[in-house]
Amino acid sequence: MLDVCLLGTGGMMPLKNRFLASCILRLNGHCALLDCGEGTQVALKMSNFTFKPIDVLCVTHLHADHISGLPGLLLSMGNEGRTEKLTILGPFGIKEVVRCLRVIVPGLPFAVECVEMTAEEEHFSLAGFEITAFPVHHRVPCYGYVFEALRQGRFDVERAQAADIPRRYWNALQHGRTVEADGRVLTPDMVLGPARRGLKVTYCVDTRPIAAIAGHAKGSDLFICEGTFGDEEKRARAVETRHMTFREAAKLAEAAQPGELWLTHYSPSLVAPEPYMEQTRKIFARAYAGTDGKRTTLTFSKDE
Amino acid sequence: MLDVCLLGTGGMMPLKNRFLASCILRLNGHCALLDCGEGTQVALKMSNFTFKPIDVLCVTHLHADHISGLPGLLLSMGNEGRTEKLTILGPFGIKEVVRCLRVIVPGLPFAVECVEMTAEEEHFSLAGFEITAFPVHHRVPCYGYVFEALRQGRFDVERAQAADIPRRYWNALQHGRTVEADGRVLTPDMVLGPARRGLKVTYCVDTRPIAAIAGHAKGSDLFICEGTFGDEEKRARAVETRHMTFREAAKLAEAAQPGELWLTHYSPSLVAPEPYMEQTRKIFARAYAGTDGKRTTLTFSKDE
Numbered sequence: 280m281l282d283v284c285l286l287g288t289g290g291m292m293p294l295k296n297r298f299l300a301s302c303i304l305r306l307n308g309h310c311a312l313l314d315c316g317e318g319t320q321v322a323l324k325m326s327n328f329t330f331k332p333i334d335v336l337c338v339t340h341l342h343a344d345h346i347s348g349l350p351g352l353l354l355s356m357g358n359e360g361r362t363e364k365l366t367i368l369g370p371f372g373i374k375e376v377v378r379c380l381r382v383i384v385p386g387l388p389f390a391v392e393c394v395e396m397t398a399e400e401e402h403f404s405l406a407g408f409e410i411t412a413f414p415v416h417h418r419v420p421c422y423g424y425v426f427e428a429l430r431q432g433r434f435d436v437e438r439a440q441a442a443d444i445p446r447r448y449w450n451a452l453q454h455g456r457t458v459e460a461d462g463r464v465l466t467p468d469m470v471l472g473p474a475r476r477g478l479k480v481t482y483c484v485d486t487r488p489i490a491a492i493a494g495h496a497k498g499s500d501l502f503i504c505e506g507t508f509g510d511e512e513k514r515a516r517a518v519e520t521r522h523m524t525f526r527e528a529a530k531l532a533e534a535a536q537p538g539e540l541w542l543t544h545y546s547p548s549l550v551a552p553e554p555y556m557e558q559t560r561k562i563f564a565r566a567y568a569g570t571d572g573k574r575t576t577l578t579f580s581k582d583e
Numbered sequence: 584m585l586d587v588c589l590l591g592t593g594g595m596m597p598l599k600n601r602f603l604a605s606c607i608l609r610l611n612g613h614c615a616l617l618d619c620g621e622g623t624q625v626a627l628k629m630s631n632f633t634f635k636p637i638d639v640l641c642v643t644h645l646h647a648d649h650i651s652g653l654p655g656l657l658l659s660m661g662n663e664g665r666t667e668k669l670t671i672l673g674p675f676g677i678k679e680v681v682r683c684l685r686v687i688v689p690g691l692p693f694a695v696e697c698v699e700m701t702a703e704e705e706h707f708s709l710a711g712f713e714i715t716a717f718p719v720h721h722r723v724p725c726y727g728y729v730f731e732a733l734r735q736g737r738f739d740v741e742r743a744q745a746a747d748i749p750r751r752y753w754n755a756l757q758h759g760r761t762v763e764a765d766g767r768v769l770t771p772d773m774v775l776g777p778a779r780r781g782l783k784v785t786y787c788v789d790t791r792p793i794a795a796i797a798g799h800a801k802g803s804d805l806f807i808c809e810g811t812f813g814d815e816e817k818r819a820r821a822v823e824t825r826h827m828t829f830r831e832a833a834k835l836a837e838a839a840q841p842g843e844l845w846l847t848h849y850s851p852s853l854v855a856p857e858p859y860m861e862q863t864r865k866i867f868a869r870a871y872a873g874t875d876g877k878r879t880t881l882t883f884s885k886d887e
Contacts, residue, residue, distance in 0.1 A: 316655075317654075318622050320621070344658070355596045
């Protein structure tokens with residue numbers, strides 16, 4: 280089970296009724312947080328998440344509305360007694376930004392490890408996810424993120440029996456543990472079938488629609504994409520500020536064919552996204568307007 | 584008229600239903616903001632204030648919950664097209680903290696001037712207020728602030744006539760302007776009686792109750808004071824963390840005799856302040872529990 284929750288859906292500045300764009304993913308009790316603008320720690324509480332399970336913060340880029348909540352988040356994590364390391368992924372400059380922002384939270388009871396990304400595409404195994412970060416196209420270096428929950432193959436009784444593996448080791452092997460017994464090294468791959476389809480979530484904000492996004496979003500159960508402007512007449516403004524219209528986001532989804540498209544990162548000038556959704560669904564039928572607190576639980580398909 | 588509004592009343596961390604302690608004062612269309620924790624810019628909007636009239640930000644101390652909202656505030660001020668200088672008063676270290684926090688808001692269309700206070704007591708004339716900052720007793724350097732709206736004397740017709748000042752200059756002189764006419768320099772003090780009682784607001788958070796606070800709060804129309812803990816049994820904790828109980832705040836008010844006492848800066852562990860107010864009012868009858876958005880308009884008394 281993979282829980283996904285939009286903590287906020289706003290761009291530029293937090294509003295009375297809209298937190299800054301942020302998202303949390305939870306898999307087997309571990310969480311990955313995407314961006315942390317001013318108020319994200321409150322949005323986390325509003326959506327009934329806690330700080331403790333957050334293993335990794337994935338920062339898309341270093342504009343204030345995506346990172347200004349970091350000092351408060353770190354302070355609250357510390358006040359909660361955290362001792363586990365927090366990993367922060369971000370574009371070049373993240374180390375300096377975190378160092379500077381920590382001027383008001385100098386002493387923390389846990390380690391903060393910043394990973395500064397510079398390559399075209401980077402891969403991490405964190406919080407139980409396989410995470411891929413890939414560059415998108417904004418005014419400053421900005422990354423999109425793909426989160427994959429891998430799923431191992433089925434337990435294959437015939438293979439286990441053919442390999443003469445005693446039944447008492449089956450459970451351990453099925454749960455991914457290697458067993459040394461009776462002078463042999465038994466590994467999970469000896470009893471498991473081919474890996475099955477897992478779960479995939481792709482998240483992109485603050486970018487123009489580029490082909491790489493559709494490429495990465497392919498096969499996603501959920502594609503969360505920025506839609507700064509609902510009104511197609513604001514396309515010139517979207518081009519100028521390196522954002523997207525709903526229509527442009529839907530076009531990416533049309534190419535990628537994810538299970539669902541959720542829009543987020545609305546301009547403060549966009550009072551309500553719904554009036555633009557009918558048009559948007561003409562391009563991609565499974566498009567939904569994200570709202571603060573919108574959540575879903577993705578589950579491994581039963582038929583595979 | 585002096586408007587005062589508590590934007591938030593929380594200490595340590597913002598909660599779902601309680602912004603971090605902050606206060607705004609407005610006099611003749613100019614505003615002074617006290618502290619700016621994470622979310623203060625949203626709290627400002629919730630209370631229907633705008634950024635533009637804020638001339639000065641008075642920072643009590645450099646703990647994160649009192650300054651973490653600064654980058655967002657500056658960014659939003661800039662997005663609003665501000666060009667007027669913003670003055671920030673704060674204890675030693677404020678310049679470095681502002682410099683560091685601005686790592687995520689490097690370019691602003693207005694100037695930010697930091698005034699680093701180190702003296703025992705400092706005075707400023709800003710946003711139409713006479714501001715006095717005085718040190719209080721916390722774990723780090725921390726200042727209390729007194730805001731005074733001065734009030735000039737009545738126009739004295741007899742004096743104006745005795746000085747042989749033509750009637751056509753009376754209006755300008757009454758409004759504080761100096762007039763050069765008929766070879767003479769006419770100044771407001773030539774036509775005004777002695778200064779009358781103005782308005783006074785004193786604000787103190789994050790401090791133990793020290794005599795200097797009561798001294799400064801004397802004669803205040805409104806004394807806004809921290810009450811981190813309602814339960815007197817948490818007094819040891821208050822001593823340890825350099826905060827106050829409601830009772831201790833009320834004792835200061837008892838000594839200072841302000842028009843009203845408003846409590847603020849509640850511990851996250853204090854779910855509701857009201858249950859402790861009956862006891863508090865036994866010490867100082869005009870004590871009120873601050874709430875987010877609590878406001879008043881102080882007016883010059885008519886009988887003076």
